[in-house]
Amino acid sequence: MSAHGAEGCAGQCTELEDEFAPSKLGTKDYWDDAYKRELQTYKDIGDVGEIWFGEESMDRVIRWMEAQNVPENAAILDIGTGNGMFLVELAKHGFSNLTGIDYSKAAVELTVNILEEEGLKNVTIQVEDFLNPSAELKGFDVCIDKGTFDAISLSPEDREEAKKLYVNSLKTVMQPEGFFIITSCNWTKEQLLQIFRPGLELVRELPTPRFQFGGVTGNSVTALVFKRNKS
Numbered sequence: 001m002s003a004h005g006a007e008g009c010a011g012q013c014t015e016l017e018d019e020f021a022p023s024k025l026g027t028k029d030y031w032d033d034a035y036k037r038e039l040q041t042y043k044d045i046g047d048v049g050e051i052w053f054g055e056e057s058m059d060r061v062i063r064w065m066e067a068q069n070v071p072e073n074a075a076i077l078d079i080g081t082g083n084g085m086f087l088v089e090l091a092k093h094g095f096s097n098l099t100g101i102d103y104s105k106a107a108v109e110l111t112v113n114i115l116e117e118e119g120l121k122n123v124t125i126q127v128e129d130f131l132n133p134s135a136e137l138k139g140f141d142v143c144i145d146k147g148t149f150d151a152i153s154l155s156p157e158d159r160e161e162a163k164k165l166y167v168n169s170l171k172t173v174m175q176p177e178g179f180f181i182i183t184s185c186n187w188t189k190e191q192l193l194q195i196f197r198p199g200l201e202l203v204r205e206l207p208t209p210r211f212q213f214g215g216v217t218g219n220s221v222t223a224l225v226f227k228r229n230k231s
Ligand SMILES: C[S@@+](CC[C@H](N)C(=O)[O-])C[C@H]1O[C@@H](n2cnc3c(N)ncnc32)[C@H](O)[C@@H]1O
Pocket: 012, 031, 032, 050, 051, 052, 079, 080, 081, 082, 083, 101, 102, 103, 104, 107, 128, 129, 130, 131, 145, 146, 147, 148, 151, 152
């Protein structure tokens, strides 16, 4: 297992130095290839592959959910689940109503293998493009995104359209007053607020490690909790 940097994201974030230049990280081909390789590695040596932004990025979200007494049977969606390790961690903490989606079939296959190995039979996992979700994908109390909106924002195609579609899908799949918890290395808190308001209100910024560069202090990763409006 490897973490993408100490709260970093070597591949995904270095691309950002070029002012959000479109990137292969925003393409399905890239993720299909990456997860095909990771699936093979998992089959060969049992390594689950990348933990984007490190283990701490999952712990802080789960800590917040537990502190808020989010019920264990809350319907939770992991958007762009990758290898599904967030689902595994959530299950280990007692959360029992879990769904993971990813548009990469290889990622879903990897997740299925890992869940099986972990003995987690009751997790729903399916191939879905979140920008064009199926009608059945709805009713979630908590939606989690760790690195997926970042990847979508790097799409070489119409990124503005992709961002709009993402926000629309989010509102469709979430319950009124449900939570959306996003971890991003591409967007600042202010930018995320602009993108996800109106419709969602900020509830909490989760503390992430800070770094200093050229006398300016910033965060390498931003983690925000939003709540969907009542209607
Ligand atoms: C940076 S990885 C993060 C994976 C996982 N969330 C994690 O934290 O390890 C981005 C993930 O988003 C998925 N993804 C990108 N665009 C997507 C879309 N439109 N619909 C569903 N999944 C998507 C990719 O296949 C990949 O698994």
